[in-house]
Amino acid sequence: MMSRHFSDTIAAISTAPGQAGIGIVRISGPQAVQVADKLYTDKHGNHVLPAFQAGSIHFGNLVDSEGKVADEVMVSVFRAPHSYTTEDTVEINTHGGIHTVQKALSLALDAGARLAQPGEFTKRAFLGGRIDLAQAEAVMDIIAADSEGARKIAVSQLSGELSGRVREIRKNLIYEIAFIESALDDPENFSLDGYPEKLDEKLAQTEHRLEYMISHAQEGSLIREGVATAIVGKPNAGKSSLLNRLSGRERSIVTQIPGTTRDTVDESIRLGDITLRLIDTAGIRTSDDPVEKIGIERSRAAAEEAALLLFVTDNAAGISAEDRETAAMLTPMIRAGKPCIVILNKSDLSQGDEQAVKELLPEGIAILPCSMETGEGIEALRRLIPEVLGISGAFEDGEPYVTNLRHREALEEALSSVRYARESIAAGMSEDFLAPDMMHAYEQLGLILGEQVEDDLVEEIFSRFCLGK
Amino acid sequence: MTERMKEDTTLRTQEKPYTEQVDVAVIGAGHAGCEAALACARLGLKTAIFTMNVDSIAMMPCNPHIGGSSKGHLVREIDALGGEMGKNIDKTFIQSKMLNTSKGPAVHSLRTQADKAEYSKAMRQVLEQTENLIIRQAEVTKILTKKDTGENGGEPQVTGVQIHTGMVYACRAAIICTGTYLNARCLVGEAITETGPGGMQRSTFLKDSLTELGISLRRFKTGTPARMDGRTIDYSKMTIQEGDKTVIPFSYSTDPADVQIEQVPCYLTYTNEETHDIIRANLDRSPIYAGIIEGTGPRYCPSIEDKVVKFAEKTRHQVFIEPEGRGTNEVYVDGMSSSMPDDVQQRMYRTVPGLENCRIVKNAYAIEYDCISANDLKLTLEMKSVRGLFCAGQFNGSSGYEEAAAQGLLAGINAAMQIMGKEPLVITRAEGYIGVLIDDLVSKNNLEPYRMMTSRAEYRLLLRQDNADLRLRKYGYRVGLITQEQYDHVCRKERQIAAEVERLKNTRVGAAAATGAYLKSIGTAPLGTAASIADLLRRPEVTYDALAGIDPERQELEKAVTEQVEIQIKYEGYIERQKRQVASFEKMERRRIPADIDYDDVKSLRLEARQRLKQVRPDSIGQASRLSGVTPADVTVLLIYLEKQRGAEH
Numbered sequence A: 001m002m003s004r005h006f007s008d009t010i011a012a013i014s015t016a017p018g019q020a021g022i023g024i025v026r027i028s029g030p031q032a033v034q035v036a037d038k039l040y041t042d043k044h045g046n047h048v049l050p051a052f053q054a055g056s057i058h059f060g061n062l063v064d065s066e067g068k069v070a071d072e073v074m075v076s077v078f079r080a081p082h083s084y085t086t087e088d089t090v091e092i093n094t095h096g097g098i099h100t101v102q103k104a105l106s107l108a109l110d111a112g113a114r115l116a117q118p119g120e121f122t123k124r125a126f127l128g129g130r131i132d133l134a135q136a137e138a139v140m141d142i143i144a145a146d147s148e149g150a151r152k153i154a155v156s157q158l159s160g161e162l163s164g165r166v167r168e169i170r171k172n173l174i175y176e177i178a179f180i181e182s183a184l185d186d187p188e189n190f191s192l193d194g195y196p197e198k199l200d201e202k203l204a205q206t207e208h209r210l211e212y213m214i215s216h217a218q219e220g221s222l223i224r225e226g227v228a229t230a231i232v233g234k235p236n237a238g239k240s241s242l243l244n245r246l247s248g249r250e251r252s253i254v255t256q257i258p259g260t261t262r263d264t265v266d267e268s269i270r271l272g273d274i275t276l277r278l279i280d281t282a283g284i285r286t287s288d289d290p291v292e293k294i295g296i297e298r299s300r301a302a303a304e305e306a307a308l309l310l311f312v313t314d315n316a317a318g319i320s321a322e323d324r325e326t327a328a329m330l331t332p333m334i335r336a337g338k339p340c341i342v343i344l345n346k347s348d349l350s351q352g353d354e355q356a357v358k359e360l361l362p363e364g365i366a367i368l369p370c371s372m373e374t375g376e377g378i379e380a381l382r383r384l385i386p387e388v389l390g391i392s393g394a395f396e397d398g399e400p401y402v403t404n405l406r407h408r409e410a411l412e413e414a415l416s417s418v419r420y421a422r423e424s425i426a427a428g429m430s431e432d433f434l435a436p437d438m439m440h441a442y443e444q445l446g447l448i449l450g451e452q453v454e455d456d457l458v459e460e461i462f463s464r465f466c467l468g469k
Numbered sequence B: 001m002t003e004r005m006k007e008d009t010t011l012r013t014q015e016k017p018y019t020e021q022v023d024v025a026v027i028g029a030g031h032a033g034c035e036a037a038l039a040c041a042r043l044g045l046k047t048a049i050f051t052m053n054v055d056s057i058a059m060m061p062c063n064p065h066i067g068g069s070s071k072g073h074l075v076r077e078i079d080a081l082g083g084e085m086g087k088n089i090d091k092t093f094i095q096s097k098m099l100n101t102s103k104g105p106a107v108h109s110l111r112t113q114a115d116k117a118e119y120s121k122a123m124r125q126v127l128e129q130t131e132n133l134i135i136r137q138a139e140v141t142k143i144l145t146k147k148d149t150g151e152n153g154g155e156p157q158v159t160g161v162q163i164h165t166g167m168v169y170a171c172r173a174a175i176i177c178t179g180t181y182l183n184a185r186c187l188v189g190e191a192i193t194e195t196g197p198g199g200m201q202r203s204t205f206l207k208d209s210l211t212e213l214g215i216s217l218r219r220f221k222t223g224t225p226a227r228m229d230g231r232t233i234d235y236s237k238m239t240i241q242e243g244d245k246t247v248i249p250f251s252y253s254t255d256p257a258d259v260q261i262e263q264v265p266c267y268l269t270y271t272n273e274e275t276h277d278i279i280r281a282n283l284d285r286s287p288i289y290a291g292i293i294e295g296t297g298p299r300y301c302p303s304i305e306d307k308v309v310k311f312a313e314k315t316r317h318q319v320f321i322e323p324e325g326r327g328t329n330e331v332y333v334d335g336m337s338s339s340m341p342d343d344v345q346q347r348m349y350r351t352v353p354g355l356e357n358c359r360i361v362k363n364a365y366a367i368e369y370d371c372i373s374a375n376d377l378k379l380t381l382e383m384k385s386v387r388g389l390f391c392a393g394q395f396n397g398s399s400g401y402e403e404a405a406a407q408g409l410l411a412g413i414n415a416a417m418q419i420m421g422k423e424p425l426v427i428t429r430a431e432g433y434i435g436v437l438i439d440d441l442v443s444k445n446n447l448e449p450y451r452m453m454t455s456r457a458e459y460r461l462l463l464r465q466d467n468a469d470l471r472l473r474k475y476g477y478r479v480g481l482i483t484q485e486q487y488d489h490v491c492r493k494e495r496q497i498a499a500e501v502e503r504l505k506n507t508r509v510g511a512a513a514a515t516g517a518y519l520k521s522i523g524t525a526p527l528g529t530a531a532s533i534a535d536l537l538r539r540p541e542v543t544y545d546a547l548a549g550i551d552p553e554r555q556e557l558e559k560a561v562t563e564q565v566e567i568q569i570k571y572e573g574y575i576e577r578q579k580r581q582v583a584s585f586e587k588m589e590r591r592r593i594p595a596d597i598d599y600d601d602v603k604s605l606r607l608e609a610r611q612r613l614k615q616v617r618p619d620s621i622g623q624a625s626r627l628s629g630v631t632p633a634d635v636t637v638l639l640i641y642l643e644k645q646r647g648a649e650h
Helices: A032-038 A098-110 A120-127 A133-144 A148-158 A161-185 A195-225 A239-247 A290-305 A321-335 A354-360 A378-389 A405-426 A431-449 A456-464 B003-014 B031-042 B071-081 B085-092 B116-129 B206-212 B273-281 B304-310 B342-349 B401-420 B433-443 B465-479 B484-506 B513-521 B533-537 B545-550 B559-570 B572-590 B607-616 B621-625 B632-649
Strands: A010-013 A023-028 A057-063 A069-078 A089-094 A227-232 A265-271 A274-280 A308-314 A340-345 A366-369 B019-021 B024-027 B047-051 B065-067 B093-099 B109-114 B133-137 B140-146 B157-163 B168-170 B173-176 B185-188 B191-193 B218-229 B239-241 B266-270 B318-323 B330-337 B360-362 B365-371 B389-391
Touching: A010 A098, A010 A120, A023 A032, A023 A098, A023 A120, A032 A069, A032 A089, A032 A098, A057 A098, A069 A098, A089 A098, A161 A195, A161 A431, A195 A405, A195 A431, A227 A239, A227 A290, A227 A321, A239 A274, A239 A308, A239 A340, A239 A378, A290 A321, A308 A321, A308 A378, A321 A340, A321 A354, A340 A354, A340 A378, A354 A366, A366 A378, A405 A431, A431 B572, B024 B031, B024 B157, B024 B401, B031 B047, B031 B116, B031 B133, B031 B173, B031 B401, B065 B071, B065 B085, B065 B401, B071 B085, B071 B109, B071 B401, B071 B433, B071 B465, B085 B093, B085 B109, B085 B116, B085 B401, B109 B116, B116 B133, B140 B206, B157 B173, B173 B401, B218 B342, B273 B304, B273 B342, B304 B330, B330 B342, B342 B360, B389 B401, B401 B433, B401 B465, B465 B484, B465 B559, B484 B533, B484 B559, B513 B545, B533 B545, B533 B559, B559 B572, B572 B621, B607 B632, B621 B632
Parallel strands: A227 A274, A227 A308, A308 A340, A340 A366, B019 B168, B024 B047, B024 B173, B047 B133, B173 B389
Antiparallel strands: A010 A023, A023 A089, A057 A069, A069 A089, A265 A274, B065 B109, B093 B109, B140 B157, B157 B168, B185 B191, B185 B365, B218 B330, B218 B360, B218 B365, B239 B266, B266 B318, B318 B330
16 A cells, blocks of 8 residues: 555644634544544444545544543545545544644544654655655645745645746756767767757756746745845834834834834734744944944844845934934945835924935935824835835746745756856867756756656657667 | 477486586677676686587677777776677777767767677687687576575575586586577567577577576567678668778777778668658558567667657658678668568668669568566676576677677676675776666666667766776776786876876966967967966867977877876866766765665655565665666655664664
8 A cells, every 4th residue: 555654643733823713633644543533423422433435524523532522523534545645634623722623632642643743744745655845845835834925835836836847947958968868879860060059049048947946936935934124223213113013013112212122123024925024123323332332233234134124214303323324334235236115204293305315325215204103104115015025916927936945956056057068068068068967957956856867868868869770 | 409309308307417517607608608708717717608509609690880879888898897899899890980079088989890700700719719618509408506505695506507418517606698599589570480580599498497496587579670682782872981090999908000901881871751651551560560579679779660650750761781791792781670571671671772672681570589687686797586697688688799798797707706705896887887787787677678878877977988997997907807917007007197187287388479379370379378288278179289389398108198188187177077976976875775674664665666675675775766666755765764773773
């Protein structure tokens, strides 16, 4: 039996804690049905689970070892190999809160199941041949997904869009390698005259596609891992208020006393498709206070690290020395391409001097008057953030994102091999020098799919080209 | 052999048979058998080689070439290890060409046309002149074994072979090299003959003996084109194909001056739509398409029927007319192998320009034969289930003379090493095409006769035909087939290459006007700033020899040395990249899998992977990862299991 690889049966809560109305406990493994049978009875108190048909759903009671009813539940029974893990699987749907779900899980553990490690169901699905490696990793991403966007990416990887894209590139590569190999093997039958030019065009396309996927990979990981965002500005300009406005919670201590926020506060907030990992930094102020000095250094470090800068100024107070200092600190980063939005706070109090702020910073900087007090401009800010990050509307076209580090490394390795091959063409090297680098690219891309590459080339040679005498 | 004789044989075996004692018995005297027997005899073992007919020793029943893409590499490697094929073809070739000379050095490959009769005769002479070697015309009918007494881990041990007369040759190792002879049948359309290649008598009795030993056999198929009367061919309608002006010998022992001979040309012509129409109209009469042939044929050596069906869009296919030897007008029609009935063959050949009036001497035919799956062998080519029983050549499911000879040599060496109590010789994929060949045969699930190809060698930039001696001489020396003198020679060569590469990297030339003028004169740009000679040599248009004029310290070195210097410097970047790949390959090869591993105990393996691993029982994680049906996930599972086992031991 394909599915009987693991001797033990595992169980875990498979819905995110606290969020969903229904909590599901999943039990998978050779003993899944026996385990579940112990904690489930029909309405008449009979243990009937083993008699259920595969794929069927039943309404009954969750019971403890003494037969005491804990809750009403629905159970679904799946038989190997027709389940996600390819093993016998039982899912217990509870509609109570977290308490019922945890009760169901602890009963399952008492009944002989082992608590699953994170991702273990997916691991079993992968090892059972149910899903490929890219899909398995996408599932892990879904589990960890913070925002809607991250989930969309994970879903698109799960449905095999990334795999499909990679397969396409590999198909093109292997065809060309097979042609070269055929020509080398049977030089009297195949001519390579004029071939390098044609190949270079094709490799240029492959190079661009890989570059595109890698740049999307960076974008994708911004979405999945969240965008490290530094909020900078002089003390009491409204940084903490901005954080609270965006996250919709009282997080930092907000007072009218400058310098209250001494520690950087990490907060992840969902902003539609993307997650911002906000770093609320201590205010920048020329200070002799050693405690504040450390805070300022930290602001600088945070700004360096961040992928997005939010520069908050106190519009009502006018441009201060601190603002100038902050602008000077940020300018090189902005010039180097780091996205930055200037927030002119306290727009409710003053129209302020937008032009004066503009002059402090490189041209083309996004400036937005807001009021943390009234919430004015916050919606505009929410829309502007994805735009300056270059990821607005990115999910509509179904473009697969590469978010996994392993995938990205494989793509980069493949890209560098394709570049080697193109360099070889430019240097006038013969085709036999191109093939090994192209093969390396092919194998690296194969790693993303977790596929065997061994005999692909020979298969391709024989199926495409009439070889041999 | 008649049924009556078979009964007699059985009767005699019940008495005490007449017995002669040898060390090694080699069954078959084709290209594998000859190398195996020569290796054993040269290593001092008393060796008997058995052939159905002594006039067919080293016969070339199919094409008349030795070498070609990747096969030329094998011949060089055989020679580097102390085998015979390279020397024999150097004595008997009638045309020689270095293929792919416009490409990089890794795919340069030597290919020769052989004089078939002379090749066979010369090899027979070598055999006859080799000490310790007994040539015997006989059909081996039985492999004799004794039950394991406990010291060998349970497998039976070979004790001798019995021939059709009942006589026994007691031995400690037997090497099966039956080629395409075992239970062979040849097909020309509906006409089927129970013969080996070229109408030779087939062997039949060994099959039962192998079955008794629990060895399972399968059926492979191959084919060969027609031979024609050269007088009936109009060569004026074809393109002449000459050999190289300067011939490079295969063997490191051959004096290049001895191979500058007058060569015989080949001719090129093409099939056309008319040819293809005749084939298409008669497909139902082809035994393959009619389903009469059950064996699996090779895709790389397709019959003309296959080419027309599979590549219907091609309007013509190449046909080479190649001489079979100097002493005959028989020619080989390369590119048109077929198993069509005689009348269809006559008609289709005659549509080809130049062949309008051709007369067939021997029909094209398909041949089916019994062979094993080499998955049943160890990497030493010894049968896993029978100690002392080695196998080589087409019997292992390969095809080609060179592939056969390479396996024969290694099987012979390893049989001898076992008897002499020495370490076996296994060449890795990173060391030679022979390593790739044997690893592929033993590890992969080959469903058709296996042919060597350069694309199968993942480290081919390192496995060049020009450096086979540098790669493998040391192993030939270790086993005892390469003399001290030959070994010293290659060591000296290695040192000279290293020293010269180093010197060129450290010798700098300035941007002086005279230097610039000289560089211009050899067709390359002058230097802007000072550079090393090695830097200049990296330019594609610059050769080692051409730089002599600005390299006054240069010592006179052999061509074989400067050639290596040039390659090592010119392609350094590529060679370094491959070396890095080899390093990670070797890491996986070093992860040994214990011989007694119980794959049923490795819980998470997929069923298919488990079955393959149980069947092949790979030596290392590297070999396991190359098995078809074993995915990277399975390898990970296996690695984790081995780690856990190791942890448990400590």
